[in-house]
Amino acid sequence: AQSVAQPEDQVNVAEGNPLTVKCTYSVSGNPYLFWYVQYPNRGLQFLLKYITGDNLVKGSYGFEAEFNKSQTSFHLKKPSALVSDSALYFCAVRDGAGGGADGLTFGKGTHLIIQP
Amino acid sequence: SAVISQKPSRDICQRGTSLTIQCQVDSQVTMMFWYRQQPGQSLTLIATANQGSEATYESGFVIDKFPISRPNLTFSTLTVSNMSPEDSSIYLCSGLGFANEKLFFGSGTQLSVL
Numbered sequence: 001a002q003s004v005a006q007p008e009d010q011v012n013v014a015e016g017n018p019l020t021v022k023c024t025y026s027v028s029g030n031p032y033l034f035w036y037v038q039y040p041n042r043g044l045q046f047l048l049k050y051i052t053g054d055n056l057v058k059g060s061y062g063f064e065a066e067f068n069k070s071q072t073s074f075h076l077k078k079p080s081a082l083v084s085d086s087a088l089y090f091c092a093v094r095d096g097a098g099g100g101a102d103g104l105t106f107g108k109g110t111h112l113i114i115q116p
Numbered sequence: 117s118a119v120i121s122q123k124p125s126r127d128i129c130q131r132g133t134s135l136t137i138q139c140q141v142d143s144q145v146t147m148m149f150w151y152r153q154q155p156g157q158s159l160t161l162i163a164t165a166n167q168g169s170e171a172t173y174e175s176g177f178v179i180d181k182f183p184i185s186r187p188n189l190t191f192s193t194l195t196v197s198n199m200s201p202e203d204s205s206i207y208l209c210s211g212l213g214f215a216n217e218k219l220f221f222g223s224g225t226q227l228s229v230l
Contacts, residue, residue, distance in 0.1 A: 034219070036221075042223055043120075043208060043221040043222055043224050044159075044208070044221040045221075046220070049218060090158065103147075103149040103151070103210075103219075104159075104161075106160075108158040109158050
């Protein structure tokens with residue numbers, strides 16, 4: 001079984017400061033890892049993914065995430081936060097051995113609040 | 117990337133009635149999934165919509181309550197049957213691209229059951 005943990009319900013960051021949203025995962029095979037963002041009254045938007053290759057992946061809107069196999073983590077980061085980054089962020093995982101047959105397992109989400 | 121259109125975007129329904137949600141993808145996807153997002157909660161996978169055959173349901177979800185159809189590669193429906201207030205939630209359709217890597221999501225259907 002696969003699982004995702006987002007230990008923080010909410011993260012508060014001042015505009016212009018770096019931000020980190022934490023995510024740890026558990027899968028039996030190789031992890032396919034994703035970050036999605038959800039703005040109020042809208043569906044989920046894809047931010048970035050890690051499948052294989054470089055541990056640091058870059059995504060939309062200046063976000064990046066670092067895959068750390070030893071710590072089973074995939075934290076989302078951005079060097080300088082914007083007020084418009086305020087939203088609900090979901091980390092998700094799929095077992096790469098599933099061959100695409102399984103849906104994603106999502107974390108419970110982290111509210112990111114950027115204060116002006 | 118695929119664009120997923122979902123309708124209705126929201127509805128208010130009476131207890132005991134049923135609602136069918138439609139999901140249309142603008143290009144072919146390999147897999148389609150239906151998720152539920154209850155208020156303040158994360159997304160929970162309801163089922164995988166299989167083309168031309170019965171959907172594959174996750175633990176806690178059954179076909180009688182959530183019948184699903186997928187007659188072709190770009191269209192699927194989810195019906196929420198005999199609704200109760202506990203079914204009030206956002207229902208999300210998603211599709212897996214042919215690279216089998218990224219899920220695309222519809223904008224969701226916000227359902228309120230009175």
